[in-house]
Amino acid sequence: MARRIALTVNGRVSRIEVDDPTMPLLYALRNELNLKGLHFGCGLAQCGACTVQVGAAAVRSCALPVSQAEGKPITTLEGIGETGRLHPLQQAFIDEQAAQCGYCTGGMIMQAKALLESNRSPSDEEIRRALAGNLCRCGSQLRVLRAVRRAARAMA
Amino acid sequence: MDLPMMDRRGFLAAGGGLCVGLSLGGGRASAQGFRAARGLSLGEVDTFLAVAADGRVTLYSGKVDLGTGVRTALMQIAAEELDLPMSRVSVVQGDTLLTPDQGATISSVSISRGGVEVRRAAATARAALLAAAAREWSVPVEGLATLDGEVRAPDGRALDYGKLVGGRTFMLKVDPKVKVKDPASYRLVGRSVPRVELPAMVTGQFEFMHDVRVPGMLHARVVRPPAMRGRLGEVDDSAARRIPGFVATVRVRDFLAVVARDEWAAIRAARALRAQWARWEGLPDQSQLWASVRASPILRDDVTQNVGNAPLMLQKATRVLRSTFDFAIHTHGSIGPSCAIAQWEDGRLTCWSASQQTHELRRQLADMFALGADQVRCLYVEGSGCYGRNGHEDAAADAALIAREIGRPVRVQWSREDEHVWDPKGPPTLIDYVAGLDERGQVTAWTAEAWIPQGQSVSRATLVAAELGGLPTDASHPGSVQQHLAIQYGFPNIRSVAHRLAHTPFRPSWIRTPGRMQNTFGNEVFVDELAQAAGVDPIAFRLRHLSDARAAEVLGRVAKLAQWVPHEATRPVLQAGRRTGRGVSYVKYELVRTYVAVVAEVEVDVDSGAVRVTRVHVAHDCGQVINPDGLRNQIEGCVIQTASRTMVEELRFDRSTVTSRDWASYPIMRFPDVPDVTIDIIDRPGEPPWGAGEPTAAVIPSAISNAIHDAIGVRMRSVPFTPSKVKAALRAAREAGTRG
Numbered sequence: 001m002a003r004r005i006a007l008t009v010n011g012r013v014s015r016i017e018v019d020d021p022t023m024p025l026l027y028a029l030r031n032e033l034n035l036k037g038l039h040f041g042c043g044l045a046q047c048g049a050c051t052v053q054v055g056a057a058a059v060r061s062c063a064l065p066v067s068q069a070e071g072k073p074i075t076t077l078e079g080i081g082e083t084g085r086l087h088p089l090q091q092a093f094i095d096e097q098a099a100q101c102g103y104c105t106g107g108m109i110m111q112a113k114a115l116l117e118s119n120r121s122p123s124d125e126e127i128r129r130a131l132a133g134n135l136c137r138c139g140s141q142l143r144v145l146r147a148v149r150r151a152a153r154a155m156a
Numbered sequence: 157m158d159l160p161m162m163d164r165r166g167f168l169a170a171g172g173g174l175c176v177g178l179s180l181g182g183g184r185a186s187a188q189g190f191r192a193a194r195g196l197s198l199g200e201v202d203t204f205l206a207v208a209a210d211g212r213v214t215l216y217s218g219k220v221d222l223g224t225g226v227r228t229a230l231m232q233i234a235a236e237e238l239d240l241p242m243s244r245v246s247v248v249q250g251d252t253l254l255t256p257d258q259g260a261t262i263s264s265v266s267i268s269r270g271g272v273e274v275r276r277a278a279a280t281a282r283a284a285l286l287a288a289a290a291r292e293w294s295v296p297v298e299g300l301a302t303l304d305g306e307v308r309a310p311d312g313r314a315l316d317y318g319k320l321v322g323g324r325t326f327m328l329k330v331d332p333k334v335k336v337k338d339p340a341s342y343r344l345v346g347r348s349v350p351r352v353e354l355p356a357m358v359t360g361q362f363e364f365m366h367d368v369r370v371p372g373m374l375h376a377r378v379v380r381p382p383a384m385r386g387r388l389g390e391v392d393d394s395a396a397r398r399i400p401g402f403v404a405t406v407r408v409r410d411f412l413a414v415v416a417r418d419e420w421a422a423i424r425a426a427r428a429l430r431a432q433w434a435r436w437e438g439l440p441d442q443s444q445l446w447a448s449v450r451a452s453p454i455l456r457d458d459v460t461q462n463v464g465n466a467p468l469m470l471q472k473a474t475r476v477l478r479s480t481f482d483f484a485i486h487t488h489g490s491i492g493p494s495c496a497i498a499q500w501e502d503g504r505l506t507c508w509s510a511s512q513q514t515h516e517l518r519r520q521l522a523d524m525f526a527l528g529a530d531q532v533r534c535l536y537v538e539g540s541g542c543y544g545r546n547g548h549e550d551a552a553a554d555a556a557l558i559a560r561e562i563g564r565p566v567r568v569q570w571s572r573e574d575e576h577v578w579d580p581k582g583p584p585t586l587i588d589y590v591a592g593l594d595e596r597g598q599v600t601a602w603t604a605e606a607w608i609p610q611g612q613s614v615s616r617a618t619l620v621a622a623e624l625g626g627l628p629t630d631a632s633h634p635g636s637v638q639q640h641l642a643i644q645y646g647f648p649n650i651r652s653v654a655h656r657l658a659h660t661p662f663r664p665s666w667i668r669t670p671g672r673m674q675n676t677f678g679n680e681v682f683v684d685e686l687a688q689a690a691g692v693d694p695i696a697f698r699l700r701h702l703s704d705a706r707a708a709e710v711l712g713r714v715a716k717l718a719q720w721v722p723h724e725a726t727r728p729v730l731q732a733g734r735r736t737g738r739g740v741s742y743v744k745y746e747l748v749r750t751y752v753a754v755v756a757e758v759e760v761d762v763d764s765g766a767v768r769v770t771r772v773h774v775a776h777d778c779g780q781v782i783n784p785d786g787l788r789n790q791i792e793g794c795v796i797q798t799a800s801r802t803m804v805e806e807l808r809f810d811r812s813t814v815t816s817r818d819w820a821s822y823p824i825m826r827f828p829d830v831p832d833v834t835i836d837i838i839d840r841p842g843e844p845p846w847g848a849g850e851p852t853a854a855v856i857p858s859a860i861s862n863a864i865h866d867a868i869g870v871r872m873r874s875v876p877f878t879p880s881k882v883k884a885a886l887r888a889a890r891e892a893g894t895r896g
Contacts, residue, residue, distance in 0.1 A: 002400070019400040023420045031419055036367045037360020039540075041491045043570040046819040048289060049491055077360040090358040097350060097785055098795055099222025101541035102357035102364075103492045128827040135819060138223055138541040139490050139796030141830040143789070 005070050009033060010079025021067035025059075028066045029076060029093035036055045037077025037106040041135070048134030051107035052076045058114035077106040080113065089113055093144075100138030108134050112148045121152055168872035196256040201284070201326040203256045204277035205234065211318030213238065213245050218258030220250040221353075221510055223541040224849055225786035226266045228352050232782055233271050236344040237278035237300035237337055238285075240317070242352075250514040250536025260513035260615060262544070262635070262666065264847025267782060268749065271845060279334040281326055288320050339780065341839035344655035346841060348785035365510040365537040365548075366495045366569065367750035369599075373497065373565040374403055375419040375560045377426035379412040380574060381433045381624075383812035384662070388412055389432035396425040398696025405429065406561045408625035415566065423571075437662050437811035446482055449586050449607050453658040456610075461642035463648035466592075469601035473592025477685060480627035481589070481874045483857075484806035485817065486582040487826055488667050493575035494547030498555035504531045509552040510539025516616060517549050521556055524622045524629055529572040529653050543668040543797070545617050547579040553621040576822055577814040580617040580665030581807060583609045583634055585674035587641075589682045592649075597690035599701075602645075604652040606675065606749040608637050609660040617663050633663035637671025640854070643679055644744050645701040661809065668797065669853040672746065674875075680858030681873060684865065693722035694740050694862065704744070706777055709838060710748050710753040711742055713775035717836045718755035729869035729889045734761045736770075739862025750778040750851040754795075756831075756859035760867040762886060765879030769799045769831040769860055774852055776835065779843035787848050788835055794852035795833045800825030805878050 002017045007028060016032045024043070029035045029052065038061055041049030045063035052061045053075040081087035089109045093119070099105045108131065115122060115130040122130065127148050136144065196203045196216075206214045215234050221227040227247050235242045248254050250261075258270050262363055282302055289307035290297035292315065299310050307313040316322075339346070356362035381388065388410040396402055396414055401421030406413045407571035414429055416422035440448035470476060496509040505525065511517045514534040524531045539548060552569050559566040570578070580826040585608055592601035615635035622629035638654040669676075687697035695715050699708055714720070718738065727737075737760065757771040772795045804823055808816045861872040870885040 020420060020424065027418075027420045027614055030367075035360065036363065039364070039366060039492055040569065041540075042491070042819060044572060044818055044820075046572075047491055075359075079635060082359055083355055083361075086359070092349065093358045094354050097354065097789060099223075099351070099354060099357055100225070100789060101438075101491075101538070102353060103223075103490075105357050105538035125828075131827040133825060133826075135491055135826065137489050137543070137797065137824065139793030140789070141796060141827055142792055142833060145827075 005066055007033070007069060007074060008067070008072065009013060009035070009074045018066055022061050022065045025066045025069045026061040026062045029061060035076050035078055039103055039106065041104070047104070048107040048111060049104050051110040051134070053110055053114055056114060056117055056130070058111045077109060087113070088154040089116070089147070089151040092147040092154065096147040096150060098140055098143035098147035100140050104134060104136045108136070108144050112151065116148070116152055116155060120156060125150070146153050163384060175717045186488070188424070198256055198258070199329050201277045201280050201328045201330055204274055205281060206325070207317050207321050209318050209322030211244060211316045211322065213240060215245060215247045215274060216255040217247055217249050217270060217274065218255045218515060219266040220261045220512060220536045222261055223538070223540060224266070224790060225351050225783065228349055229267060229782045229786055230271060230274055231352065232344045232349055233275050234278045234727065236342055236492040237275050238282050240305045241708070242344060242349065244264050244305055246679065252518045252532070252534045257515035260516055262615060264745070264750070264849040264851060266847065268846045271782065275336055276332060276334055276682065277330045278330045279336045280328060281335060283331070284326055285317055285320055288751060289315050292320070302513040316845070330691065339356065342841070345782055346839065347783070349783055351786070363537065364492070365508065365539040366492055368497055368508050368537055369567070370497055370499060370565045373567050374415050374417060374562070375422040376406070376413050376415045376555070376566045376568050377422045377571070378554050378568065378574065379414065379426050379429050379431060380578060381410065381438035383433065385436045385438060386410065386433035389434065392430040395428040395430065399425045399428060403416050404562050406558050408557060408561065410443050411557060411621055411625035413554065415558060415562055421570065435812070439809055439811050439813070441811065442809055445584055446586055449584055450529060452607070452659040454655045455658050456656050458638050458654040458656060459651070460638050460654055461650050461652045463651070464650040466601040466603045466651035469649040470590060470592040470603065473600055474595045475593045475689070477591045477593070477689060479589045479682055479871070479873055481587045481675040481681065481873045483585040483677060485662065486667055486801055486805050487576055487807055487822060488543050488546035488579050489822070490540045490542060490546055493570035493572055494551035494579070495539065495567070495569045496548065496555040497565060497567045498552065498559040500559055500563070504533070505556055506533045506535070507552045507556055508535045508537050509548050510537060510542060511552060512542050512545065513549070513594060517552055520549065520616070520619055520630065524553060524619060524627045525556065525560065526628070544666040544670060545580055545615065547669040549576050549617065550578065550620045553619040557621045557625055573817045576817050578620055578634060580663035582667040582670065583637070583660045583662070583664040585671070587675065587678040589678060591682065591686055593689060599647045599686055601649040602643070602647045604663060604678065606640050606641055606654045607657060608654055608671065609634055609664040610658065611635060611637060611658040615666055617665050627663065632663045632665070635666040635670050639746050640672045640675035640679065640743070642747060643748055644704070644707070645683065645698070646703060647701065672850065672854045673857065673890035675796065676743050676854040677861070677875065680743070680855060681861045681871065684739070684862045685871065693724065695720060696722060698742055706751050707742065710751045710777050712774040713836050713838065714740070714753040714755050714761060714773055717775060717834060718773040720755060727866055727869040729886065730762050730867070732762055734759060735867045737767055737863045737865065737867025739859045739866050741859035741862060743851060743854045745851040745854065749846040750848065752776050752778070752851045752855055754852065754855050754859045756856070756863045758860060758863040758867055760864055760882065762868055765886070767803065767864055769803065769878055771832045771834065772799070772856070772859065774833065775838065775840040776834045776848065776852065777840065778848050778851070779848040780842050780845040781837060781839040782845055784837060784839070787837060790848040791835055791852045792833045794850065796830055798853040798856035799831055799860065802860050802875055804876055804878070813842070
């Protein structure tokens with residue numbers, strides 16, 4: 001029996017129909033709402049490529065049942081800035097060229113955004129710890145660290 | 157993503173231009189001549205680029221961007237040579253219908269081969285544009301110049317490229333001796349132009365393979381056997397059928413998949429499927445892996461180097477050193493599991509994937525389905541980072557088989573477990589070294605014997621879907637994994653042999669720096685052992701046996717960068733506590749290109765056996781640098797990814813299948829452990845451009861091993877360098893009561 005679920009994503013309410021309320025939020029965002037800034041990496045909350053914010057918290061959308069996201073403010077990469085009006089983290093990732101394949105980048109930015117909202121000037125160690133659950137296989141981590149530091153300065 | 161089946165001639169015609177060629181000779185080729193022209197020969201300018209009526213230039217590249225920034229670099233090269241703003245250049249990558257087959261995107265040759273091919277084509281095109289303008293104005297070509305997409309005359313007249321040739325083809329052979337630009341006049345090449353994809357990537361607008369959708373598409377999941385070679389028995393899909401959105405179960409011999417209207421329904425249906433699989437326990441006992449490698453029948457011996465008479469000189473040596481090195485099986489570990497879409501129309505197959513070798517994939521898919529190659533079109537769409545032949549081609553074959561069975565376009569998304577278990581693997585590598593020294597400690601002989609899978613010159617892996625489905629497919633060949641058994645050091649007697657084995661546990665593949673990493677690991681640790689035996693500083697020892705000015709320069713530059721203090725290599729075995737150490741390593745990639753020297757710094761805790769790689773210094777000479785920041789990005793990636801492979805990665809398996817099924821059971825290095833990297837780039841604008849995607853990776857395992865020895869006095873000869881192996885090596889050294 002299909003069920004209607006209202007999701008509040010990037011400030012806008014969307015109603016979707018789901019057959020299974022335990023379906024991870026990731027599939028609703030990517031396939032129903034056509035948001036591509038979050039990526040499927042593991043489905044196990046192990047890699048962080050699917051990270052979005054639910055409220056202030058960075059959340060793995062691959063492991064959160066869509067029904068549990070209902071009614072909560074969800075923010076995705078698309079919702080934090082756009083070309084010409086970039087979020088300081090997006091700008092910093094460009095300035096530092098902090099990506100290779102870019103597949104994990106959206107998750108990194110969302111994880112870093114949650115960090116900077118709770119800690120305005122994190123130390124290098126704190127940034128490394130906060131991003132420990134976000135995997136990058138290409139080896140862009142040093143650039144990501146520089147980008148997060150740069151964004152923290154810009155947001156100070 | 158709904159592209160018509162159309163060949164390049166049709167494509168160019170559809171672009172709105174005239175089907176008329178423009179040739180250097182001044183004559184205009186007829187439309188007939190164009191149609192008669194051959195396909196995408198690497199000798200034709202039109203193969204590589206097209207100028208539209210609005211002056212925009214499209215590059216057609218068989219080399220693809222795997223996350224390396226090569227799209228931006230190729231745009232720089234073309235825009236530079238054509239005197240165009242980069243904003244007027246776009247790139248079509250890896251589409252087998254529209255791009256030339258420049259070989260797979262492997263071995264760090266996208267610039268040295270692909271870039272140079274584009275450069276020559278662009279330079280030939282520029283000469284043709286100048287000649288065309290000269291004819292138009294009836295002036296000598298010598299006085300004309302190109303700038304900003306225009307040909308300009310001394311009198312101020314200007315003609316845009318679009319007006320000169322827009323929409324038409326050049327009908328021109330690439331001139332292999334064409335005069336390319338003087339690097340002194342470069343405006344784009346040699347500059348850190350930002351990656352063109354990044355603004356889209358950081359805003360969620362970039363389209364990855366995983367984001368592609370085609371009309372009428374269904375979602376499929378493959379249901380994998382619980383053993384690597386399991387035969388399929390009964391299938392019960394009654395529970396799967398009850399899941400809303402279920403469309404079909406597809407079975408082709410041992411290939412099993414479910415298809416659904418949406419992705420989550422496909423995942424649920426795959427979980428709900430009940431299938432009986434035969435037991436299979438044909439994998440070796442992992443605890444006896446190296447014995448099983450040694451016991452594998454040898455199909456042939458490849459002698460990779462033979463100088464003087466090494467076996468004889470070993471017999472005459474005053475002192476003989478022996479070391480054995482092994483390197484674990486690795487998975488690629490792309491963060492996004494493989495994904496592909498396939499669509500059949502009128503018996504022709506179109507396939508979207510992130511394959512690094514779409515032209516080869518086209519041949520493989522044509523073989524699998526008994527089609528002509530012209531009935532298959534493979535399109536490249538960027539995926540998650542690709543470091544070799546991972547699962548992309550297999551996902552493409554999965555999608556093609558399922559789509560054929562159900563007659564609808566199908567998207568296949570691999571799960572994390574699919575990727576960890578079913579991607580072809582970096583094979584286990586085992587190498588024995590023996591060196592002979594005379595009474596003064598001079599090396600008189602060097603021999604290396606490697607046990608590696610069989611291979612041919614074409615790098616190719618069996619398609620899983622074809623294998624399970626009982627359809628035609630090739631044997632796997634892991635590429636040139638014998639490279640770097642030959643060494644550059646000028647020892648008087650050298651012999652190296654690769655035993656090519658009949659069996660290896662998993663489909664052997666190539667992962668970043670395949671074979672070159674494993675072989676360089678052995679070479680460069682063993683060289684350190686020889687330096688130690690000779691009582692000579694490791695950098696000085698290497699320099700003593702190299703007569704190559706560029707080798708001397710990278711070693712000198714890395715010594716300066718790391719503030720290396722020359723020292724005799726012998727270290728006492730550390731008994732307790734922590735100590736730091738530094739190790740050097742060097743390579744001239746495949747003995748013919750990019751030079752890299754590195755110094756790794758480590759901190760070792762003797763009590764726990766934990767090693768932290770704290771910093772790696774890199775001196776890098778790949779000739780002409782196209783994009784310095786892109787180059788640094790590749791070097792950093794080489795260091796970090798290889799530090800991960802060296803320190804923590806090892807595929808685990810039981811007798812039936814891979815047990816490293818996710819990031820918990822196959823961890824990779826995380827942010828807190830990532831080493832810092834300092835880089836000194838040696839730019840040589842007047843030299844040919846080489847590659848950087850792999851060479852630095854070749855020297856990382858050995859540099860770390862040498863650094864560990866420098867810290868605690870034991871040699872690590874088995875990758876990965878886990879705490880338990882470090883402690884075992886310390887125990888063995890203490891028991892032997894010897895100095896490292």
